Amino acid sequence: MKVVIIGSGNVAYHLANAFVLKGINLIQIFGRNENDLQEIALKTGVPFSTKILDNADLYIIAVNDGALEEVSQLITKKNCIVAHTSGSLPIEILQGEYRKAVIYPLQTFSKSKELEYHKIPFFLEAQNTEDYLFIENLALKISDHVEASSYEKRKYVHLSAVFACNFVNHLFARAKEITDAHDIPFKYLLPLIEETTHKIFQVEPKEAQTGPSVRNDVRITKMQEDLLNGEFLKIYKTMNESIKEMYEL
Amino acid sequence: MKVVIIGSGNVAYHLANAFVLKGINLIQIFGRNENDLQEIALKTGVPFSTKILDNADLYIIAVNDGALEEVSQLITKKNCIVAHTSGSLPIEILQGEYRKAVIYPLQTFSKSKELEYHKIPFFLEAQNTEDYLFIENLALKISDHVEASSYEKRKYVHLSAVFACNFVNHLFARAKEITDAHDIPFKYLLPLIEETTHKIFQVEPKEAQTGPSVRNDVRITKMQEDLLNGEFLKIYKTMNESIKEMYEL
Numbered sequence: 001m002k003v004v005i006i007g008s009g010n011v012a013y014h015l016a017n018a019f020v021l022k023g024i025n026l027i028q029i030f031g032r033n034e035n036d037l038q039e040i041a042l043k044t045g046v047p048f049s050t051k052i053l054d055n056a057d058l059y060i061i062a063v064n065d066g067a068l069e070e071v072s073q074l075i076t077k078k079n080c081i082v083a084h085t086s087g088s089l090p091i092e093i094l095q096g097e098y099r100k101a102v103i104y105p106l107q108t109f110s111k112s113k114e115l116e117y118h119k120i121p122f123f124l125e126a127q128n129t130e131d132y133l134f135i136e137n138l139a140l141k142i143s144d145h146v147e148a149s150s151y152e153k154r155k156y157v158h159l160s161a162v163f164a165c166n167f168v169n170h171l172f173a174r175a176k177e178i179t180d181a182h183d184i185p186f187k188y189l190l191p192l193i194e195e196t197t198h199k200i201f202q203v204e205p206k207e208a209q210t211g212p213s214v215r216n217d218v219r220i221t222k223m224q225e226d227l228l229n230g231e232f233l234k235i236y237k238t239m240n241e242s243i244k245e246m247y248e249l
Numbered sequence: 250m251k252v253v254i255i256g257s258g259n260v261a262y263h264l265a266n267a268f269v270l271k272g273i274n275l276i277q278i279f280g281r282n283e284n285d286l287q288e289i290a291l292k293t294g295v296p297f298s299t300k301i302l303d304n305a306d307l308y309i310i311a312v313n314d315g316a317l318e319e320v321s322q323l324i325t326k327k328n329c330i331v332a333h334t335s336g337s338l339p340i341e342i343l344q345g346e347y348r349k350a351v352i353y354p355l356q357t358f359s360k361s362k363e364l365e366y367h368k369i370p371f372f373l374e375a376q377n378t379e380d381y382l383f384i385e386n387l388a389l390k391i392s393d394h395v396e397a398s399s400y401e402k403r404k405y406v407h408l409s410a411v412f413a414c415n416f417v418n419h420l421f422a423r424a425k426e427i428t429d430a431h432d433i434p435f436k437y438l439l440p441l442i443e444e445t446t447h448k449i450f451q452v453e454p455k456e457a458q459t460g461p462s463v464r465n466d467v468r469i470t471k472m473q474e475d476l477l478n479g480e481f482l483k484i485y486k487t488m489n490e491s492i493k494e495m496y497e498l
Contacts, residue, residue, distance in 0.1 A: 166460030175413035211415030
């Protein structure tokens, strides 16, 4: 069973690396950006091309959502599976006469960062049972957490990740603006951030909530609002209100 | 130099434990809740009382902000230092003829959770240099990060912690509501959350931002807004706008 990855970004890089580590028969990385492809080839030893797409049983398209529809038309072969890796697009975005599938890995990828692939959850979709079992078998070689997921469900997986990852990182960025403006080393917040994250491995996040909002400490929340303006104040008020709503304060 | 801790909550518990581990002469834990005091005594071997406050050189009051002013009046001795542990109250909240100080540890404390005390930053304030050096010497026995901090600065330390810790935990809680409602195991988000946090130990959070908002992906942000309502939608819109403002999108 031959596999080709199309794309040369962070997802392509890490999928290729994980496949090779697990002995999956990845025969080619195909893409447009020769430098990025070369980097993946160096890491994995898998040949790359910007011109001729090899003949494979499974093509995995790991490109930006916006490019997916167009890239999916590069595959003219019919007797094969083509899978995209997006959490926010339906299987039907793939434009071709091949059999369609989705292999959505839930992780934030950076090339520079080593990842423990077995921890990454994979959400899968296919158009028939045989294809599903094929991509499931593949995903199980990499990950301990593999689950069937419709487009409907995948949308909520992605949405929850936006809250728990993208928005969380933005709060870190805003916190750093506060510390920078007041000559406080941001690194002093890191043990607290680490502890906040570690806690929810043991305790439900709802039970782990601390701080002035959940104590309904009006004196402090008022005082802190007075220290803020612009987007900071909007975030503060929104989060404060949402905490009060959750705990019925 | 004799030290007494007043209070029996999470902060008192961990300060007492850290002091004893570092050989600081903690002679008494004083408080109202006998069960909690007993728990600290069991952990640390330090005697406790609910009635008679021992004679000491330093009293550290680790009680809720709301109780601080009243508790500070229990100390009638004059020739001693009395320190509170609050990030959000001025040194003057302490009502007595003693010398006043603040020892503010920046951490989220739970009794059940072991902490690496040397990583906890301490922000200190005193009314004269001699007292400052005394409490600094004490804090340095516990922590690698000890810094002088006025009330003004301490307020911003606390505020940044509200963003990076309290609000972050609330986003975890809201994300869990999304996964619960759609039959997605919340544990699938944990590797992503861990990675999000680990990243900012190496990369500035502003540089580490990913997701549809920072890509200005209007299709996805619109689609995700349509999946949400109530507090979820308010949070989504507020964070999305704040991200756009930060990256000038």
